[in-house]
Amino acid sequence: MKFSIYRFDPEAGDKPSMQGYELDLVDKPHVRMLLDALIELKAVDESLSFRRSCREGVCGSDGMNINGRNGLACITPLADLAEPVVVRPLPGLPVIRDLIVDLTQFYTQYRAVKPWLVNHDPEPETERAQTPAERAELDGLYECILCACCSTACPSFWWNPDRFLGPAALLQAWRFLADSRDQDTGERLDGLEDPYRLFRCHTIMNCTDVCPKGLNPTRAIGKIKQMLLKRAG
Amino acid sequence: MKPARRRFDCLVIGAGGGGLRAALQLAQSDIHVAVVSKVFPTRSHTVAAQGGMNAALGNVTPDNWHWHMYDTVKGSDYLGDQDAIEYMCRAASRLVVELEHFGVPFTRLDNGHIYQRPFGGQSQNFGGEQAARTCAAADRTGHAILHALYQQNIRAKTHFFDEFFALDLIRDEEGFVLGALALEIETGEPLLIEAKTTLLATGGAGRMYRTTTNALINTGDGMGMALRAGIPLEDMEFQQFHPTGIAGAGMLITEGVRGEGGYLINRDGERFMERYAPHAKDLASRDVVSRAIAIEIRDDRGCGPQKDHVLLKLDHLGADIIKSRLPGIRESAIRFAGTDPIEQPIPVYPTLHYTMGGIPTDRHGQVVIPEKTGPEEAVPGLYAVGECACVSVHGANRLGGNSLLDIVVFGRAAGNHIVQYLDEHRFHRALDAAQVDRAMQRLARWEAHGDGESVPTLYNELRQIMEQYCGVFRSQEVLDEGLSKVRRIRERLIDARLQDHSRVFNTARIEALELENLVEIALATVSSAAARTESRGAHSRVDYPDRDDVNWMKHTLYTTDSEPLDYKPVRMRPMSVDAFPPKERVY
């Protein structure tokens, strides 16, 4: 199978380039996903660099751009990919080396939405009750693995890196707004009421298209907008 | 070259559930704490835990902590320390509730309380009816807990060193641990982190086996660091094989599937667990179910053209239950086994899952070793919690759902003890340059250029050897052969070379450093297994099929290059209740 992989070595001082690789898949039934193939290639060319951990789509380490589309290497079957498989780092962020990008901005945006539960009532002895219906509001939100596939597919994120929060952070903002146990709604909304932080989203849907966990940041953003409108109205 | 330096009151190495729970306790007590992790915190392996966390809340079936304690002692095949087990089971309910307050989105019952599912080895009333004790957030409980703990830590302003790789502990002549040397992965620069207290929370070492449910980062680094600092590892022969890894691939299918009513079948469609565990059936302890599967396959009742796996059937649960309670499992099965469990059973095989053994600690998380005065003398300034540690609450076999509990209970306990220790030890001790040089040697060694075997070659061979020579069933002959094979790998590793000597984000170098740890831990595992001539929990010897309480009610202690092995007694005395004396273990 043929691959064309983005290479960048900051110490060599060269410009980034695409490097061709070939992998013989005969007698390698265990090589099923793109990540398996990258690991095989690295066993031969150890300078090839990428992040990985869980190898099952739950840790969010190996987001990359695969044949033009952001996704997780570990759950992208080789069988579904056209050759040569073109692998690039996630777009729109500084590249540290090869497929490894600098996620500082992405994490800063995540922290900016205060992604933690706030409840000012005295702590009860037992759990805070939540009905199954209230809990169901969190499905499709809490599962985010912070892989950055969505944000780095979003044009608004590319063009307004320090002002627009991006779909991943906004999905988390909504995760707490939607939680029946959270009491910080007012402050959370104040933090988002700004022409850029939230409203730069133009509902292009790239984020929802690429999310490897099937989450829907566009809808979450829509819900926040609705909530703000309702508050204003 | 002298590395840059930073100073903290406490250095936590590892940002999984164990490290983050401890860090939170410290940050909330205004301790100057730093957390070092080789991956961004939410990429730690805790994120992969599926089924849930045990606590006798009694939301679904009647329950109390004492029954939970009984089940844990029995599950451990009586090798668990009963004081630590009592402590953990007593604390469980309070800590689950606390996690809920931190924001964990637990699945709910109609009355608004936390949903609990049955898991293996759980009973009411000391061995009676099945209990439902495992608190779950669908089948993504680890993800839910890890993210909530990380979020609370950002709120508490814990200092994080993300993507820093810890190389070695710094320990002075008097035995005090003074921090650690780490490598900033992005720049390739070493950083010396001085700390009055150091907590290891680096997780398990499942990667020493070829087929495993563990993440690629689970290379037992903290255990390797401990060994190099002269600290023994406890009970390393006890490695848990999870009955239901996806055959051939290793991804985990949670025990929660059987808790929800799924069961195992062989080639004839027989629900074979009824023969091995008439009472608990598919929810017997993991060691029992794993052995049963291995026997079915050995006796030619395996499924598939190679007859090399059994099937986990759950289609009878119906699409609704599968979609609402086991969505992640369905995703994994479709992806890695190519079957949708709503329609077809999942092919499964026992897969290396959990390291019961580890760095010996007491129930405050203090690392305790045999030194001058007794078998359990504290190493000043050093703590360990979670899968890298051995408290020991899991003994010879961990119960499902007890590890997420272990990490929060002892993470918190260690945090509290560190606060106390810092009160009595207010100053940094002088750092010995020779110790730092020794740690720097680990990096220098890989600077050597030239030809030599590659790291992946040795890594793959090691994992193959462990699978073949130290698997579910063991014997003297096979273990002895395995031991000499692992020793050979260790010798070859000395001459292994890196081709890539760059500094920036050199992942090949990280893999080399990880392999050094894995090899030492594999040696500890096989040596300990070869010495234990009995069968107990996850350690099954075909040549010694019975448990031998007369000679082997004791914990193994392995120290690098020191023979013979050392042993220490099991702590049979609980904190307040009567001990559970060893009984025959039937399910």
Ligand SMILES: Cc1cc2nc3c(=O)[nH]c(=O)nc-3n(C[C@H](O)[C@H](O)[C@H](O)COP(=O)(O)OP(=O)(O)OC[C@H]3O[C@@H](n4cnc5c(N)ncnc54)[C@H](O)[C@@H]3O)c2cc1C
């Ligand atoms: C697939 C799977 C499912 C599971 N499901 C359950 C379940 O349902 N219930 C249950 O109770 N248990 C379950 N377990 C077990 C449980 O998840 C783990 O035992 C537990 O999460 C371990 O937590 P930890 O904090 O000890 O370590 P980890 O979460 O493994 O964290 C280790 C940390 O140490 C860091 N680290 C390691 N080495 C270094 C180094 N050299 N330098 C710097 N940092 C380092 C890592 O970056 C990471 O942050 C499961 C395990 C697996 C594999």
Ligand code: SF4
């Ligand atoms: S919908 Fe909004 S957030 Fe998503 S890609 Fe488009 S602009 Fe970005």
Ligand code: SF4
């Ligand atoms: S929303 Fe989806 S794509 Fe975006 S970070 Fe979360 S998991 Fe990744």
Ligand code: FES
């Ligand atoms: S390696 Fe964890 S998501 Fe791919």
